[in-house]
Amino acid sequence: MAVPALATPLNQLPKGPVLARAIARGELVVGVRRYPRPAPPGSPTPPEPDAFDATLARELAASLGVKAVLVGLAPNERDEALRDGRVDLLVAGVPTQGQGARTDEGGAGIDAAPGSYDTGRGQVVALRRGRVQDEEALRGASVCVGEGSGYAGAVALRYGAQPRNYPSAVHAASAFMAGECAALAEDAQVLERLMGNEEWRFYKPVAQDLRAPADAAVRLAAGDTASRDYIAAALRRWRADGTLAQARGARAGNLQFEITLLKDGLVCHS
Structure with a gap:
């Protein structure tokens, strides 16, 4: 099936301050979910970035011609990390405050690009x-x-x-x-x-x-319309060109493997 063409190629879209700074430094810093993988009792492994979040972060960075730097953040760290500039973007699923109803905001001073980066049932x-x-x-x-x-x-x-x-x-x-x-x-x-x-x-x-009542949105500092619109366009391509489908398939396989490890005596450490 043919992939619908984007109205304007991504590399021709304007970038606002958030993405312009990332291009200037040569890296896009993205806050993602993190968790320790199953491990033997008494031998916890350090938390690692969520692979699905990481895939989108790398796709966004590649579209800008820069490398992705992943920062694993606990839920209570994310908004502050975005507001104080430690990360450029948040790719961390549905915000807790958005789990009960559809919302376009991630909190005061935080905006969200339109659209969801995960569209499963x-x-x-x-x-x-x-x-x-x-x-x-x-x-x-x-x-x-x-x-x-x-x-x-x-x-x-x-x-x-x-x-x-x-x-x-x-x-x-x-x-x-x-x-x-x-x-x-x-x-x-x-x-x-x-x-x-x-x-x-x-x-x-x-x-x-x-169906999730709220989007798994890419979040950024409020007020940067050009960067927000660029990310929205990148998400449309992510969904249309098969990259999302591939990432979802990989996620399902990874989770099946990790959950299957639990029957072998490995445990989930907090």
Whole structure:
């Protein structure tokens, strides 16, 4: 299928102060999610950048002809890092304040480029013989979700469920398998792969076709319209040229591998 052409090539679009400074220094500094990968008990690994966030960060940097510098940030560090100039952009999923409703703002002094950098559909799974057997039973039920996931807002708004945030999708799956939540909400592409694993035969889908009520937006300092519009155009290309589909497939494969490690005795360290 032919890829729709962008109205104006990216390299011909104007860049505002944020992106102009990145070009001048030769690097785009991007704040991303981070989490430790599964490791043996008592041997935690240091947190590493989220691979999906990192892929988009590198694509944006490459479009500017500069290298990407990734800065892993905890949720409570991100807005401040953007406001004080430690990072040029934030690529970190759905902001916590945006998980309950659609929003174009990431907080005071912070703007968001229009559009979402992740466009998947979600699914909810639960124990085959657990108390959650259908959508109606999700009301008031605890649902494990990874930090920055738009499905937290989806299960709360659509079903009246109680989302519980964990540092990553892997941590959320680990908590669900340990019985900390009645259900798990994640991208359908990820869960469909996991459901093919022998150890997931005890679970079943109870809700389908979840749509995040807020965008996984690229955020930047407010007031830079040219940079915001450039990023919006870059996101349109990210979605249209197959790069997003490839990144989503890679994410599903990585998560399947990391979650499968849990059955081998590895654990998720905080």
